[in-house]
Amino acid sequence: MRRYLNQLVSSARRQWYLIPIALFLFVWLATRMRANPVLFFQFLVDGIRLGFVYALIALGYTMVYGIVRLINFAHGDVFMVGAFTAYYATTRYHWGFLPAMLLAMVVCAFLAVIIERVAYKPLRDAPRIAALITAIGMSFFLEYFTALDFVFTPNFISYVPLPIIFQPWEIGGVTFSNVMLIVMAITTALMLLLWFIVYRTKMGKAMRAVAWDKPTARLMGIDVDMVITFTFALGAALAAVGGMLYVIVYPQIRTFLGAMPGLKAFIAAVFGGIGSIPGAFIGSLIIGMVETLSQGYISSLMRDAIVFSILILVLLFKPTGLFGEASKEKA
Amino acid sequence: MSETTGTKARSNVVSVLLSRRTMYWLLGVLAALAFPHVIGNDYYLDMVIMILMWAALAEAYNISGGFGGQFSLGHSAFLGIGAYTSTILFWKLGVSPWLGMIPGALFAAVIALLLGGVTLRLRGPFLGLASLAFTEVAHIVAVNWRPMTRGSEGIGIPYKPGLANMIFSSKADYFYLALALAGGVVLITWLISRSRLGHYLIAVRENQEAARALGVNTTKIKVTGLVISAILTAIGGTFYAQYILYIDPALMTFDMSIKFPLIAVVGGIGTVWGPVLGAAIMVPLSQILRSTISGSVSGLDLALYGLLLILVVLFMPHGLLVEIQQRFRRWRTAKGGGHAADH
Numbered sequence: 001m002r003r004y005l006n007q008l009v010s011s012a013r014r015q016w017y018l019i020p021i022a023l024f025l026f027v028w029l030a031t032r033m034r035a036n037p038v039l040f041f042q043f044l045v046d047g048i049r050l051g052f053v054y055a056l057i058a059l060g061y062t063m064v065y066g067i068v069r070l071i072n073f074a075h076g077d078v079f080m081v082g083a084f085t086a087y088y089a090t091t092r093y094h095w096g097f098l099p100a101m102l103l104a105m106v107v108c109a110f111l112a113v114i115i116e117r118v119a120y121k122p123l124r125d126a127p128r129i130a131a132l133i134t135a136i137g138m139s140f141f142l143e144y145f146t147a148l149d150f151v152f153t154p155n156f157i158s159y160v161p162l163p164i165i166f167q168p169w170e171i172g173g174v175t176f177s178n179v180m181l182i183v184m185a186i187t188t189a190l191m192l193l194l195w196f197i198v199y200r201t202k203m204g205k206a207m208r209a210v211a212w213d214k215p216t217a218r219l220m221g222i223d224v225d226m227v228i229t230f231t232f233a234l235g236a237a238l239a240a241v242g243g244m245l246y247v248i249v250y251p252q253i254r255t256f257l258g259a260m261p262g263l264k265a266f267i268a269a270v271f272g273g274i275g276s277i278p279g280a281f282i283g284s285l286i287i288g289m290v291e292t293l294s295q296g297y298i299s300s301l302m303r304d305a306i307v308f309s310i311l312i313l314v315l316l317f318k319p320t321g322l323f324g325e326a327s328k329e330k331a
Numbered sequence: 332m333s334e335t336t337g338t339k340a341r342s343n344v345v346s347v348l349l350s351r352r353t354m355y356w357l358l359g360v361l362a363a364l365a366f367p368h369v370i371g372n373d374y375y376l377d378m379v380i381m382i383l384m385w386a387a388l389a390e391a392y393n394i395s396g397g398f399g400g401q402f403s404l405g406h407s408a409f410l411g412i413g414a415y416t417s418t419i420l421f422w423k424l425g426v427s428p429w430l431g432m433i434p435g436a437l438f439a440a441v442i443a444l445l446l447g448g449v450t451l452r453l454r455g456p457f458l459g460l461a462s463l464a465f466t467e468v469a470h471i472v473a474v475n476w477r478p479m480t481r482g483s484e485g486i487g488i489p490y491k492p493g494l495a496n497m498i499f500s501s502k503a504d505y506f507y508l509a510l511a512l513a514g515g516v517v518l519i520t521w522l523i524s525r526s527r528l529g530h531y532l533i534a535v536r537e538n539q540e541a542a543r544a545l546g547v548n549t550t551k552i553k554v555t556g557l558v559i560s561a562i563l564t565a566i567g568g569t570f571y572a573q574y575i576l577y578i579d580p581a582l583m584t585f586d587m588s589i590k591f592p593l594i595a596v597v598g599g600i601g602t603v604w605g606p607v608l609g610a611a612i613m614v615p616l617s618q619i620l621r622s623t624i625s626g627s628v629s630g631l632d633l634a635l636y637g638l639l640l641i642l643v644v645l646f647m648p649h650g651l652l653v654e655i656q657q658r659f660r661r662w663r664t665a666k667g668g669g670h671a672a673d674h
Contacts, residue, residue, distance in 0.1 A: 071456055119641050126648035129402045132459075133596045134644045136589050140637030144630045154630060263463075270460060305471035308464040315461045316449045 018317065032297055038173035043296040044289055049180045049249060051288025052187040056242030057265035058272070058280035059194060060235025066211045066275035067231050069128070073135040074115055075239060076262020077142035080255060082108045082240030083247040084152055090163040097163040101186075104244050105237040112236030113229055121225065139259075146255040159251035183245050190238055191281060197234070198277065207231055211275070260304070264291070267311045273321030282322060363510055367503035376502045382614045383509035384570060387516040389594035389606035391563035394520055395556035396592055397601035398529055400536030401451060405462025406591040408469045409439040409561040411583035413568025418486055418578055419479060421496070428497040432569035436562040443561035444554065451553040454539070458557070466583050473580035485579025488572060497573040505574055512570055513607070516563050521603050523559070532556050536601075564591075597643050599650025608652050 033040040057079055064072045082104040089100035119134040147154040168177040198204035209217040210227045218224050246261060247253050264287055272283025287307060294306040314321060370376050388410065396402045416438055417431030446465060450457040473480045480486065492500040499505050523529040531552045534542040543549050572578045581587070590613075592600070598609025616639075620632035647654040 071459070119645070122645055123648055127400075127600075129396070129400075129592060129596060129600065130644050130648040132402065133589075133593060134641045136593070137637045137640030137644070141634050141641065142637075144634035144637060147630050148634065266460075267464070301471065301475055305468050308467040308471075311464040312446075312461055312468070315457050315464075319450065319453050319457050 029293075039296070041172075041174045043292045045174055045176065045180070047289030047292035048285060049183055049288070050291060051268075051285035052183050053242050053246045053249065054261065054265045054268050054284035054288055055187055055281045056190065056238045056245070057261060058269040058284045059191075059277060060239045061266050062269040062272075062274055062276065062280040063207075063231050063235045065269070067207065068120070068124070068228055070120060070131050070135065071266065072120075072232075072235075073132070073262075074119075074138040074142060075235065076258035076260075076265075077139050077146075078108050078112055078115070078236045078258070079239040079243040079246070079262060080258030081111055081142070081146070082236075082243030083253055083257065084146070084243075084255075085240070086163075086244035087157070087159055087247060087253055091159070091161065100163060101241055101244055104240040108236040108240035108243075109233035112232040116229055116232040121228075143255055143259070152255050154255065157253045159247050159253055162248055162251060164248060179248060183249065186241060186245065190241060191277075194234070194238070194277065203227070203230060264307055267307060270311060271314050271321055273323035276321070276323040279321055279323030364507075367506045373502050376506060378615055378618060380502065380505050380509045380574065381618075382610045383506075383513040384567060384574070385590070385594055385614050386607040386610035387509075387513040387570075388564060388567045389591055389598070389610055390513070390516045390520050390603075391560050391567060392591035393560075393595045393600060393602075393606045394523060394532075394563070395553070395560040397595055397605070398520075398524065398532040398536065399553055399556035400532075400601075401447075401458055401553050401557060402456075402592055403446075403462040403557065403560075404459040404585070404588050404592075405446070405464075405466040406560070406564050407583050407585075407587035408462065408466040409443065409564040410568040410571065410587070411469060411473065411578075411580075412439045412442065413565025414572040414578045414582060415473065415480060415486075415568075416565075417569040418488055418572045422486060422488065427495050428569050428573050429495070432566050435569055436565040439561040439565035439568075440558050443558045447554040447557040448550075451557065452550050463585065463588070466585065466588055470580050470583045473583060480580070483580055485577055488576045488578075490576060497569075498576070508570065509574075512567065516567075517603065517607060519559075519563065524603055528552070528555065533601075593640065596650060597640075599652030599654075602650070602652050605650050605652040609650070612651065 029040075057075065060075050060078075061072060064070060064075070085104040085107045086100045089095040089103050090097070095103065115138055119138045120131055123131040123134060146152045164179055164182060166177060166179055168175050170176070196204075198207060206217070206222045206227045207230070209220065209222055210224050214224055217227075242261075242265075243258070247257075265284065268283035268287040269280045270283070271287060272279025272281065287310070290310060291303055291307055295303040298306065366379075367376055370379070388406070392403075392406050413432065413435040416435030417426075417428045420426040420431040420434065421428050442465065446461050447458060450461045474483050476482075488498070490498060492498050497508075499508070523532075531542070531547050534545075534547060535549050535552050539549055542552075568582075571582075594609040594613045595606045596609070597613055598607065598611075599605025617632075617636060620635055624632045624635065643651075
């Protein structure tokens, strides 16, 4: 306890300039809340809903980064393919919500496995920048290929009819909806499932071992390539659900829709501490709320600038994020 | 003792001056000077100018990204800073871009110092992330700070040809300028690659712990590399603005930022001539793809571009230049082996 306090005091002494900033933010938010509490809580609720969607994408980033130290730039596009799969399954083929979701998960898992096999696996021993370039090339390819007229077309498509009938209700003036509850329930369920896989199964143990020390894991008889492929598939399946939920919340689909949420989710993963699963979740919630609050109170144009500034600030003051392991990353 | 080394040095100088190498260089310079007049076609000349500009930019990236191994995803922000600073000074105050490029370069250097100073202490993709985020912020600032930047409309630079304004009426003059820029950046990179700084940068890239154990201040070296890279990129930005005569916030985007490492990686990152080769391939390639394919199916060129990128990196992860060198060496040893068998 005393040690913890000492640590707190010493870190406060080192980063004292953060205290007035935090105080200012707190006072600013408090005055906004007093001025119009209903609006404030509405922004907060919307932000939480968005954060739950981001969490599903951020988990994939964080798992892949934790295991192969690669920023998988194509992840946002896998998310987009998930959204499109669900859209076509529910509108053109009249599948139900859950079957469409499962289909999207399977399709994206396959896609991610192919991407990993083609673009990343051959480069595992090459300079890391090479894999980064292929990741960017893959993202480019997926975005522009799917934007061709005979694939998904480059246009915005409205998602009608939605697979869930939107039912809003009010509590004290703040609007909630069944969509929000479904988003929260599915994300929570998947997070629990992920936690179970990572911490309670043999595969999860292998994943943690590979993330910790690849050569030793291999010496212990773990099929490292298998584990990496599995991680990609798992992350993509989660992103597929995220894509589906995202286009249900914001029913406008386009092949370039993955890039921004992908980046934001990545920021959330860094904010929470890259490599950390709870970090990705908490980081996503915070980024979601920051986004809706800054959109509501400052301007929608500045929204992205603020989210990106947060990334810069996090990297400046606490690059390992909220839950990152300092000893592993620091050189 | 000293006399002998003295004569040796003198004879070295003479032999260098008379060597074939120098002759080739002289011939190359002459050919370059005559080049725009021989070509005489503005379309190809424009392409060559763009190649030279991108060679300079990718080479600037190469200093920190290739030799130092620190990859940034925000070099377009440095480019934009250079372009906007000199352009705004020229447009609002009439300052010559020759002078305006200095504050632009300094501004970029300060940003590089700030971003690098903090993120390069750490291992991991933190510089890439911070610079990517900085680019987005710079983009949004350029869009919204309308009195200074005119927002998304962009700034058209008043066309007043003249050496002092760095605006020329003939493409040939731009060609010489671009050649000087690319030549200068390549020369700087070459000098760095042979200097102590260059060796430190490579040492840090290859094995940071070992470099540190041998007394290299690794953070300082990495930041120095990034600052030099940012300064040269900003100067390239001024050239860009003066050549295109129009700048807009699209200059500072992720798509623009990835062109830097892309060209360098395709050509051969971490080598002096790799980025030049990369620019000579990628710039015409993207133009040809755009003009031939996008006419029939729009967007296909960019999809192909992505695919091509993956293939090039997959089959030549160390770049085209290194690949060619290796093939040549293998071919020569194979030939040499054949000779040995003959005798």
